[in-house]
């Protein structure tokens with residue numbers, strides 16, 4: 001391996017599901033990439049639940065741990081704050097990290113509303129820090145190829161974008177009300193949870209929508225409380241969200257997100273139809289991008305499977321391109337991009353400006369569903 005000129009020291013805030021995945025991904029970077037632009041170092045971890053950060057340090061290899069995230073943000077031995085807390089807990093950490101001049105890698109959604117997201121983008125820009133929002137599907141080879149094909153004009157003029165992100169985890173009415181089912185902790189339901197991912201893919205493939213018409217539904221309105229399972233509480237967020245879309249260039253489309261899509265596991269689907277061809281992708285079949293080429297003779301036409309598998313550009317060296325891909329590999333690639341950008345002093349992509357655009361679409365869909373009908377998506381910074 002080439003000698004490393006520098007380190008990027010990570011301070012992680014929140015060590016639940018995503019904290020574990022991010023820690024795994026940082027550890028994989030020096031194994032999967034050669035040469036390394038910089039070495040990611042698991043420096044510090046904070047979690048508010050007693051014992052969690054201590055176990056994280058012991059198992060994942062952070063140098064030190066604490067229950068108080070402010071210690072991590074204020075520590076001179078940390079370069080990047082990686083935010084993996086529930087949505088409403090992003091804001092105080094973002095504000096403190098920007099004030100401390102740290103670079104930031106933040107889980108989606110950036111904030112719980114558009115206004116806060118705009119304020120954070122402005123503060124981050126003013127402070128001159130580098131910032132990345134987690135949108136790992138940008139780093140899956142099939143969706144990277146899809147973006148290139150649209151840009152290369154292989155689909156021609158775009159007519160339709162169709163995006164779905166379906167989960168089934170809330171079909172069971174016994175699933176208790178924990179933070180994801182509380183508006184004060186999330187800013188919304190499935191649209192705030194799965195919406196950022198599918199909106200990001202929409203923006204990557206066909207751009208910002210100009211207008212949306214939204215529709216929300218909550219199927220299971222009473223659930224047991226997580227902290228008192230014998231007591232029922234009211235659910236104040238949506239289980240399902242749909243939106244019709246219009247794009248500035250004349251294309252139309254739809255988005256659908258649900259956590260009550262019985263039978264779904266982690267089903268992010270995109271379909272794009274244009275004047276020269278079409279593409280389809282399903283995250284449950286992540287090794288292939290399906291391509292229909294209208295330029296072929298009629299007798300040869302049909303959707304063909306393009307093997308995108310694990311084809312990452314250099315300096316990715318492992319696993320070899322032919323091996324089947326999974327969700328965690330996209331996180332490794334996303335975090336490699338963060339480390340590479342910080343090592344070269346470049347603003348990472350997707351940035352907090354992309355996060356604000358996600359919020360702008362979510363905000364417009366919520367306003368539309370509340371009675372505004374077709375609603376313009378604000379193009380804000």
Ligand SMILES: NC(=O)c1ccc[n+]([C@@H]2O[C@H](COP(=O)([O-])OP(=O)(O)OC[C@H]3O[C@@H](n4cnc5c(N)ncnc54)[C@H](O)[C@@H]3O)[C@@H](O)[C@H]2O)c1
Nearest residue numbers: 014015016017018046047048049084085086087089107108
């Ligand atoms: N990119 C993705 O694919 C993806 C997938 C799932 C979740 N997420 C996002 O990741 C974030 C975390 O989700 P999760 O599933 O890991 O949640 P989780 O509940 O599994 O973990 C959150 C952790 O944060 C800790 N925590 C809460 N408040 C804290 C505070 N003030 N200080 C320190 N620690 C605190 C909790 O104790 C817990 O360990 C959310 O914003 C969510 O939207 C992203």
